[in-house]
Amino acid sequence: MNEEILRIEGLKVYFYTYAGVVKAIEGVNLSVRKGECFGLVGETGCGKSVTMRSVIKLVPPPGRIVSGKIYFEGLDVLSLPESEVRKLRGRKIGFIVQEPMSALDPLYKVGYQAGEPLLVHGLVKDVKEMWKRVVNLFKTVMIPEPKERSRNYPHELSGGMKQRVVIATAISCVPDLIIADEPTTNVDVTIQAQILDLLRDLRRKYGTTLILVTHNLGIVAEMCDRVAVMYAGQIVELANVYDLFKDPLHPYTKGLLEAVPIITKSREVRLKPIPGTIPNLIRPPPGCRFHPRCSLVAEICKRERPPMVEVKPEHYVACWLYAKR
């Protein structure tokens, strides 16, 4: 259970645009354990999606992985040739994308799309067997009338159904790791509950490791075992979920928790927004990238980037409040 399934070391991803070089990911380190649900939290633009796409080497141009190492089940992914990485995608690592609307090709039946990984990775003898497996797959993701639905086209299905098809595609080859990139962002709350329930169920049944990328702290609290908080391309805090919410150490984490409207709080408790905006990553602030917005900023924060230190067992922060100068 404590075995590591994924490790990212010193990842740097830059985007080369006409306006300049966007230093989207600047030195990210994390490790995910087998069987756990790992949450990657951050706002739009913090780089969580890009980090996950790096794991399967699908960073869209003009982005490029500049440096770093990614080990999946011991394999050095970044040094593998494309043909080898392709063998991982869909087969060992399933990726659930954010927008079910555009993730499905409107010209093909959904059953075919969900079963395509099986064909590509040679896990079925022929198309007939694939269709048989797809019906079972749809049953697993709780699509009612799986046989009929598998013959439908994407536009004939509702948003919730489409997202289940996307999930089905990701799990079709029973991967060891599932990366879910904002799987419920554009979906209704009640459908979201169903999908999260499904993901929990799948984890229970197959023991799959799940990396959940989201900006919703509530989902993280509900689903994840350990959480990493990202800001402007860097990980600022990493802890187990109870510690993170009970005892947030990084000012950004604290800020986020106080800025989110929580249904249990009364109207009278005012939200505390984090002043300022996300920095321009072409000219990121020197030192700690959060310092322009931090109420506890010190001189050193403006000069040097704080290292990640273990403040409590399994609770890491990258902040000068805790690191020794």
Add this chain to the structure above:
Amino acid sequence: MKALIEVRDLVKYFPVKRLFWTVGNVHAVDRVSFDILKGECFGLVGESGCGKTTLGRLILRLIEPTNGKVYFQGRNVFELKGKELMAFRRKAQIVFQDPFSSLDPRMMIFDIIYEPVRVHKIDVGNPEEYVISLLERVGLKKEHLYRYPHEFSGGQRQRIVIARALALRPIFMVLDEPTSALDVSVQAQILNMLRDLQKDLGLTYLFISHDLSVVRYMSHTIAVMYLGKIVEIASSEEVFEKPLHPYTQMLFSAIPIPDPEVARARLEKRIIPKGEVPSPINPPPGCRFHPRCPYAMDICKREEPPLIEVGEGHKVACWLYAKR
């Protein structure tokens, strides 16, 4: 407090056409009635397809109703013409959800904000100074006057949209998911700003959102919509502490709460809804929610429950509470 807005039996059907003839109707809003008091923030909550967006637009008469009335300061909005209609538009404004398509990409910020003033030919003194004062009120600077929308972030654009809505000095604003497209930290800034504006300028809001937590934070009164009908209305606290309608209960239990202990404890009691949200084209007979309701009784399948008051301004439309 007198009701600023009274909605009475408002109906809006959108015809569904195949080729030339109408094969059915989308029951977007189906006989909705409620009041909005002056100075309050009235929250309208519901999932996609419930009709809340349509309702917001109907109240401002951006679409014509199929039936029903909306009284604004005692006058029926749908009967206004000419100058009176323009006067109404001056007093009632809207802020849309999408900050990216709400601003004409070819116009400069100054023109965008000043346009309403020009259209209504109001005298506000020096145009530039007026617009700058609006910008400063929403937290922007005069340097932003002569820039184009694409140079701004989502949060800033939303501020521009709000500044423009304020240009006519309205007394009522419909806020249609104003922060749904924004990040958490920016959302908090905008929400607080909206609250302050309400207090400072004595505005009345209709706040539409699918995010219950946000609606709870902003509103005094909340109405829950499902498939074109209002199923529950109560004060913010009441709705949260004592949700009566099964759908409201289901909604609340589905919201993930950012507290791991609480969240996991709730998981036990969560009511996972069955099935999909049915299409508003052929709503189920009787109570619209009955196919997914864990408490559905016989009568629920046959007759629509009326919206009745069960205490202190708390109204529900459910056979569990209505007398047969």
Add this chain to the structure above:
Amino acid sequence: MFKSLKERYEKWKFKNAAKIEEYRLMFYAFKRSPLSVAGSIMVIIFVILGVFGPWILDGIRGLMGFLYSHGIIRTEPSFNAFDWSLDVLQPPSWKHWFGTDDYGRDIFARSMLGIQVSLVYSLVVLVVAIPIGIILGLIAGYYGGKVDEVISRITDMFLAFPALVLAMAISASLGAGLMSAIIALITVWWPGYVRLIRGQVLSVKENLYIEAARAVGMGNFSIIVKHILPNVISPLIIYTTMDIAGVVLTGANLSFLGLGAQPPTPELGRIVFDGLDYLPEKWWYSLIPGFMLFLFALGFNLLGDGLRDVLDPRFRRRLEFEVKGEKE
């Protein structure tokens, strides 16, 4: 006095800083594509020739005369575009750079003038057809419903005919000539613009800023003029640029069939037509003007392509290049 001038300049700069930035960006994006640059150079040349054709011809004539009288060149070229001469069907030479036609007229001179004719009447056609197309497209797209049905069906009817056939029919019934060719082309050309604009209007209409304008109380006419029109213009520019080539080619076709410009008016298509009888031995008669038509169309098309990339805001914002080290 100077101070207030400087102030006003500063104010203007402040007001328009954003616009200037946009144009600079567009220019930069355009420069990047060698084909677009080539296209724009060709277009510029043709436009200059088109506008100043006769004067340029005179200028060259004068220059050649000067060079001849000073013994720098041996033969003085002759640019007789209209006068008949005895040098009938001569191949290209120093005297007649593109050769002569069956009346002994200099083809080079006729081609130069022909460019002017082509350019002028394609502009006339577009200047009339485009506004018609825009107005109808705006109305059809914005109002929808029955109005849209009527306009669209009529447009479709016109579009159902192959452009050339329809133009021929109209032109023939009006009597062959440049004017009737122009009328025919206008009739054939406006439906394309209705289609284009209508499509653009339909997508622009969905934007929230249109609804916001209505919420403020703007009437339909103001919304169309102030919000919809500026936002549908950019594809129009690209389309028009490529269309000039289309009009000229179709016009040349008409002339080629004998229906357009009548002798002695030099028009590239007409010249090609006239030279057909003499192929393949007297190749210069048809082929050289034909090649010029080709270059004309090519130039405009390349320019249009380049503009299309440049005017697409998303493309502008996502240009990538090899970075020479980190910027700033």
